[in-house]
Amino acid sequence: MILTSGLTLFGIGLGAAAILGVASKLLYVKEDPRIGLIEGSLPGANCGGCGFPGCSGAAAAIVAGKAPASVCIVADAETAAVVAAVMGQEVIEREPELALRDCTGGNRASESFNYEGVLDCRAAHLLYGGSKTCPEGCLGLGTCARACPFEAIQMGPDGLPVIDPEQCKACGNCVDACPRGVIAVSGMSARLLHLNQTTDCLAPCRQKCPGQINIPKYIEQIKAGDYDGAVLTIKERNPLLVTCGRVCPRPCETECRRQHVDSPVGINMLKRFVADRELYSGKRLSIPCAKDTGRKVAVIGGGPAGLSCAYFLRRLGHNPTIFEAMPYLGGQVRYGIPEYRLPKADLDWEIQGILDLGVEARVNTKFGVDFTIESLKAEGYETVFIGIGAWQASGMYAEGEDLDGVMGGIEFLTAHAMGKGPDVGKHVIVVGGGNTAIDAARTCIRLGAKVTLMYRRTRAEMPANMEEIIGAEEEGVAFRFLAAPARVVGDESGRATHLEYYEMELGEPDESGRRRPIKKEGSEARMAADLIIPAIGQKPDLTCLYDENSGECPLETTKWQTIVADENTFETIIPGVFTAGDVYTGPDLVISAIGDGRKAARSMHYYMTRGEIPVPETTQKDMIPYSLFKEIDSVERKERAVMPHLCHDDERNCTFSEVEGALTEGEALTEADRCLRCGLVCYDRDMAEDRPAPTTNA
């Protein structure tokens, strides 16, 4: 019986096999021979990273035209070239991509689930939603590490995945596995084009910085001793770090959570530390740029906005040309910031770095005189960026301000920077309370004059940086608070001799929250002066935009003489013409101009490559309220570092050499260690005195 059964089944099987065998011969469908060739040249890992079922599936997809020759994520460029040769395609180098983790950990580790049976992030996420505090953060159960087919991810000692860039093939398996979106695969271009999203892990400093610099990342890199990496991180958002390291008023530090423990982390000191390291090392770090696209772009204005825009366009593979009216690039950074705050040699070095990437610059070329928007388009420039800044000093609205011996703050600084400054005489009056006023006052002190700074409110209301005010006080600038100019008194030759002013008192707070100064009637007094410098504001000079013959301006403008543009894309009413910087915002910070310059470059890139500019709905604009936590428990107090002064107080007044110095390496490491590694809602409790034992089980 067994024999019969066996024989029968064998017989049926044999019959079926015979039929199938004959059928496969008869019914053979000739396959494209290229499939076999391509499959032979693929590595045969059958990893599925390409999204097709195995290498044969991928080969079939390539032949069917459904996948590019470079679809294999394991193979190197050589294999792609072989495959492309089979397909008769041209080989274009692909930008390397890497998986990157965007979660700093924070207090996640102590909150991660250590529960038998749920040793998988996805299961933990489904069961409890994972960690209780942060909706975005890493759960630390290592699902990504197990999902990686190349063993490029290890779980680090702090319970966070560590990605080995050597092993990573950017297959994206970890991205699919992670239920929290902690890991993203991105290339350099994608990172340069990324705007802060509310779904990112954004520490408050990162939300506040107008340049959107990844501050926690570069502090982390400094802490790890990777100073070059920190420079490259900053340069993905800000090409002028030597400059910003010296002059930035540090909006980020106002949001630093550390201020609720002792004082904010010296973020800008750290930026300056790494920037100066590169500056004094004698060799530049190489900056990667995307493959040339051959697209010509015109950047009008070589200030921070224009330099930033040109730099990012170059890194995205385009060919920008900067048109600058002045003899040197740098804009207000060069002509508005005095030597003792930012040495010109350092600025030159930094700008040269941008030009070395392949950015062309034409100086002494005036917009509206030597060229127009139409002539640029005729020359083949696909898009135009207008970043001409705000160069016109606002008047005092006081009688006699057009007399000789009255000179606007920015004009004075510019003239001085060009070596054509006026004779300051013995006594100078500077009117205003902003940084420009202080810069002008401290410059005049260095030129040997006695300087009185007149401001209509009190010291507490001054908008200038506190260090600058203190610096001016130390150098002997006399302050005359609660005084506003009434009129300039001149002699017969039309030269100003005195400034007549009113005394003021503070009234009710206005919309800016500062108390409004009110004139005291009958309090007029006079003060003698050889030079009067009103530095009470600046506005853009748009005369270059107006048509000489018709007198019409092709762009829409506001009553503050700024250009109107879309607040998300920075595109003006002329398609393909973009703007950013002071000419769009009115006088603002250097870092705002740099940040907006990058955003405009992003828009221009999309405008040229896609024809439309995507604006994600989740783009972060305001501070995310729940990320501004104030409860910070058990963090040891550590004093903030102090920037050293390079020259003695008594010799400062007669020299233009730099006043502030940089941190030493030890000080920088101590300062970097003060960072709490904030995430969106978390900070690192490991910074606390009593370090808890790590509870992660991965």
Add this chain to the structure above:
Amino acid sequence: MQEYFLLFMGAMFVNNIVLAQYLGNCPFIGTSKDTGVAIGMGGAVVFVAVMAAGITWLVQAYILAPFGLAYLQTLAFILVIAALVQFVEMFLKKMVPPLYKSLGIFLPLITTNCAVMGIALICQREEFGLLKTVLFAFASGLGFMIALVLLAGIRERLAVRRLPIAMRGTPIGLVMAGLMSLAFFAFKGMI
């Protein structure tokens, strides 16, 4: 004639192969996320079920039964159905490429499908003749297709609804399949 009509309707609705007999649940859940896919899969099942029931009836009637080997039914059917599906795949690829394009990717899935196997075995249990066997297989396959397409329609709507995380995907699909099964029980009293 009435007998055949009752057999047809009974196989399609009353004794629906998935919702009443609970056979072929795996592809029922697996391929019911998209109506287009469900129609393709349903068509493939109808096609293969009819072929398989017919061939296995012949195998049973002319090979197994005459030699008293009816107890080898299950094993022999597995072999025959597997070989048949392979053959059909090759045949379609060569001879009817358009049909292969629409059914091709589902055929390997059906090689070991218990619904197809079940239909063939039920026909033997009920001792149907060849005509009845083919008719029953066709009706059962259609029943599978109806259930599959209906569930796919429901799941397509569910996919865009807000659901508790734990219920998303397969769990809610199973709940829906259960409810559909209850609904199909209403056909029980009709015949």
